[in-house]
Amino acid sequence: MNIFEALRKDHEKQRLLLKILAETSGDTAARREYYQELKLQLEGHALAExxxxxxxxxxxxxxxDLTRHGIAEHHEIDELLAKLDDTEMSSPAWLRHLKNLQDKVEHHLADEEHEFFQVAGRVxxxxxxxxxADDYVNEMEQEMSTATATA
Known part of the structure; x- marks a missing residue:
């Protein structure tokens, strides 16, 4: 496995979790569970990446320049996660914030996969x-197991 395959694999998890969450409503156990999983995935991915x-x-x-842009987008995603954390899940605003997060994450993933990866692949x-890839995967596994152990 190379770094691009490892990152794409996690990108697909993030896309799926965002899609599932966008179809939830209210303050339910499922929404809470999927949101916690998404948050762990996004935070762990950003750190390891x-x-x-x-x-x-x-x-x-x-x-x-592409790297700096990616890091800046990670910070924007962190801010959107903080906004979601501060909003009641039963509020219609929560879903609006989630849609903003979904747009930001999908934009970031597309930037990486369609531009950044090609340039990085040449250097x-x-x-x-x-x-x-090995280092990234090991870090992600460590982040996920640490988060699971403290949950």
Whole structure:
């Protein structure tokens, strides 16, 4: 597996969770469960991606601007998650905030998959791509198990 395949796999999980959540209503156990899973996925993904993908690309002239843009979008996603946390799930505003989050995440994933990955693919060699994937996957597994243990 290379880093791009590992990231795309998690991107698909995020898209699915967002789609499922957008179809929920009210303050239900299902909405709470799916939201917690989405939040863990997004936060863990951002952390692991910044440590094991973006950090290496900040050093390359061809990818520094795209990397900074990606990090900025991670911060915007964090702000939208905080807004959701501060809004009652039974409120119609919660679903509006979720739709904003869904739009932001889907935009971010499309940016990465359709532009950033192509440029990064040219500056990383095959060994780096495989090593970064291993490091990223290990970090994600650690983040998910830590979050599950503290829940």
């Amino acid at each position: 910044e440590r094991h993908f973006y950090a290496h690309l900040l050093e390359k002239d061809a990818t520094v 990383l060699n095959d060994k780096q791509k495989a090593t970064l």
